[in-house]
Every structure is written in structure tokens, then in C-alpha cells.
Amino acid sequence: MEYEAAKEKFISTWGSLGTLWGINKAMAQIQALLFISTKPLATEEIMEELKISRGNTSMNVRQLIDWGIVTKELVPGERREYFSTEKDVQELARIIAKERSRREIRPVIKTLEEISRVKDDGSAKTRELIKQTKALHDLAETADSMLRKVVDQKQHWLTKSVLKMIK
Amino acid sequence: MEYEAAKEKFISTWGSLGTLWGINKAMAQIQALLFISTKPLATEEIMEELKISRGNTSMNVRQLIDWGIVTKELVPGERREYFSTEKDVQELARIIAKERSRREIRPVIKTLEEISRVKDDGSAKTRELIKQTKALHDLAETADSMLRKVVDQKQHWLTKSVLKMIK
DNA sequence: TTAAACTTTCAGTAATTTTTGAAAGTTTAT
């Protein structure tokens, strides 16, 4: 495979993965483009490479910045803004895990807690709702806690030792 | 909160979570409904509870069966099919993690491998593509391996010991 | 203060995804 083909494949693979993970296609593709770029890119260059509009580029770059995945690079003497993404995959994973926990898992945990405090009228169906909601709550808490901590500072030794344990 | 309100909240929360995870709303809601039901439900009952069409119900139940999350229950002497979902959350998590690995993570890993074998022309951009693709590949492998094994048989002791380690 | 160079916003449009419902298909009992 030649460079151009490989690059396109990378961007489109990453783009469709994004959709699957609740990130839209353009956003994922911009990140992919920056991820394999050897230098920061300006809006214009992103638009051209991905064949998307200025507005689309602007909004999605902003979202990536919101997520903490992309940063503005100010090139001295240059008016326009350049963008680059976090290049270290471990750090990238850390940021994504943290944001997903905050945006998605935490709110669900809160709702499950609320639901499990439904008025217990003693009926079988109410009991079942309480029981199942609590079980899910516990699972979500455990998963979230693992996600956040595993991915935190201690990745290196932890990854290694966990893998050793379960192999 | 009264039972009916709690139930509706549970179903709608689960429904929107589903969307976020690449499962459609109806599919997630059907699973939610079965999850808190005290008995298996027939198509007709699902339609009524969720106010969705017969076709929609049929297609989404079939998908849930495909995923291995829902099973047909044959009630002796009854013509129609009843459905129930896996009630144990640990088992549910196991199935979902396994399926997501198979359907989503594995194919991406394969593609990343392919891309990282791009013809190395020695240019900086090709080198960057190779380097970054390989880094992502490694990360994905590690994450997938952890996901699959952590969630496998050994959940109990593992969860406990990992949590102890990272706390 | 003006103008050039750029970024952001947002209403309208386009693309995608989900849902419906009626017709076709299947199964079981007689």
C-alpha cells in the first residue's frame, strides 16, 4: 500500500470508529488527520484534506478542543491558528476515558441511584426494579472506577501487572 | 417516585445510553423492559409497553437474540413466542464486552495492522503514519485483551484484587 | 478607525438512520 492510500484508509477507519463511539465522523477524521500529521494544520488545510466546509471544520475543531484532545498552536508572526492533537496514545486514551466517564457514565450512575430509591410498595415488580437497578448501579460504579483509575497515572505498571495476572 | 415513573425513567435512560453505545433506541428499550420484567414478554406486550410497531419490535428482538442477550422462551401449550433477557449483570457485561470486541475492536485492529505495513519510502510523513498506527495498534490490543479477559470467567476475584491494587 | 485576515454562527439543506405498516411467510391444529 502506498502512503496516500494508507493515509486515506486510516482517516476513514478512524472516522467510522468515531461514529460508533458517539463522536461524529468529521470530528474523528480531523483528529485522525492531525494524529498522523508531522506538523500542526490550519483550518484551510483541514478543509482541503477532508473536503469539508469551513463551518464544519470550525465546529468540530472546537469540540476536539473542548474534549482536550486538540490544542491551538500559535505560530509567531502568523495570523491564522494552527491545530495539533495529543500524539501520545496513552495520554489520548486517558483523556478520552476521563471525558467519557464524566459525560456519559457518571450521569447514568446518578440516574440509576435515583431510580433504585423508588417507593417500595412491596410488589414483585417493584422489588425486581429495585434489585436490577441496584445491580446495574454497582456494575457501573465498578466499571467506571476501573476505567478511571486504570487509565490514570499508573497505567504503565498496572497494565503490565494486570496482564500478567490474567494471562 | 412511584413505580410507573421509575420504570419509565429506567427504560428511557437505558434507551438513550444505547444510542451512545451504537445500539439503537428501540433495541436498548426492549432490553431494559425485559430486564426489569418479572416474567417473559410476548411481542404484543412489548409493542404496547413501548408504543412501537410490530415490525420494529420483531427486528430489534431478533438483533438482541443475535447478540445473545435475549432468548426465546417457549411456553408449553402457547403458540406465541415469549422473550426474556439475561438477568445477571455480570453475565450481561461479559456478553456485551465480547460482542463489542468481536464486532468493533477486532476489525479495527486488523485494519491498523494493515495500514502500518504501508510501503516505507523513508519520508517523514510515512514514518509518522507508521509510528502512530503502530502505537494505536498496541494500545488497541492491550485494551481489547484487558476487556476480554477481565470480563471473562475470572471477574470476581479479579475485580476485587484490581480494585484493591489501584485504590 | 479602517481594512484585511481570519473564525464562528446558524438557518436551511442534505444525508443517514429509524420506524411504520401492510404484505408475505411460517407454523400448528384440525
Next chain:
DNA sequence: ATAAACTTTCAAAAATTACTGAAAGTTTAA
């Protein structure tokens, strides 16, 4: 073989989500 009771399919419609592009906004330099 027929019919009743049920399930599945799928083309069309509805709903949702993403994208465009032009106008408005911002920043910097002179």
C-alpha cells in the same frame, strides 16, 4: 389441505443528525 395465529420482511415515511455556505463577529496591524 385450510385456516388461524403468529412472525418476518421491506419499501416508503418520519425523525434525527450532520453539513454547508454566507453573513456576522473578532482580532491585529497600520
